[in-house]
Amino acid sequence: MSAPLRLVLFDVDGTLVDSQGAIISAMTACFQAQSLSVPSRDAILSIVGLSLPHAMARLAADQTDRVQDALVDGYKQAYHAQRLELGAASSPLYPDARQVIEVLHAMPEVLLGVATGKSQRGLDALLEAHELEQYFVTRQVADHHPSKPHPSMIETALAETGVDAAQAAMVGDTSFDMDMAKAAQVAGIGVSWGYHDRSALKAARHVIETFEQLPGALAKIWG
Template identity: 75%
Template sequence: MSAPLRLVLFDVDGTLVDSQGSIVAGMTASFGALSLTVPDRKAILSIVGLSLPNAMARLAPEQSETVQHNLVEGYKQAYHANRLEQGAASSPLYPGARDAIETLHNIPEVLLGVATGKSQRGLDALIEAHDLERYFVTRQVADHHPSKPHPSMIDTARSETGVDAADTVMIGDTRFDMDMARAAGVTGIGVSWGYHDQSALNGAACIIETFDQLPRALDNIWT
């Protein structure tokens, strides 16, 4: 009897790549262009993972929807310019990320995907920059879903791959990822190196400190 298909979904920013420099720079440019006080670094990183409209609503709640929309557009332009200037260096892979992806990809019954607050354009550019095109069979982005922690991204990834909830794991660095996993009825694994404190990951089945701990964490969940 063949093993059941397993689905491993990764968040991107703060989980696979360290994009905080580009995110903070983009927010700084966006707020500065409108002569608004720039949120501090901790506040900016606290919203990573949300879709941009939701993120701006949290960062600038006192501003009108028009101003928040302009902040979103300004951020997109600044982030895109930074990516064009720096390439893959704007969002480097965390140590061990590529090896973990390669190891899991080589297991026949394991399918890989991403569920991210990035746009389709942003995710596609990042995947191309790091030569990761062949690994992810499902890619869920903010353009097509409600913001995390709504379960739509995970539900759609499962629908595309035909994998049961019990055989699906969501890996991320934020409370939004763990809450999304819970909402979708799948297991969440937290990572310690991202943008939310570990105390925010209390919905995780476990928290890994390095990528080389991931295979054993998955084995413990599935066996």
């Protein structure tokens, strides 16, 4: 009897790539452009994973909608400029990320996907820069969904791939990822190297310390 079809979804920022330098730089630029105090590093990293309007609503809660919209636009411009200047170096892959993706991709019953707070343009550019386009059969982005932790991204990925929720897992570094997984009734696998402290990953089924531990965590979930 063949194994059931399975799906592994990855968050991007703080999970696949270390983009904190690019994120903090772009946030600094957009707040300074509005003559506002720049949020602390910890405050900025705490909102990674949310779609930009939700992130700015938290970081600039005392500002008007107009100012928050200007911050969103300024962030997009600054981040895009960095990506054009630095390419893949602006968001390097974490150690062993590519190798583990290749291992999972080689398993005939396993499909890979992405569920990210990035825009479609941002995700496509990042995958192209790292030559990862061929690995992900479903790509869910902030343009088309409510912000995490709403389960829409995962539910759409399941529908697109035909995989049952019990045979899916969400890999991410934030409480938003793990809460989204729980809401969609899929297993959450937290990673310790990202932008939320391990203590925030309460909804995770497992927490891994290195990418190399991911296949083993998936094996425990699926038996």
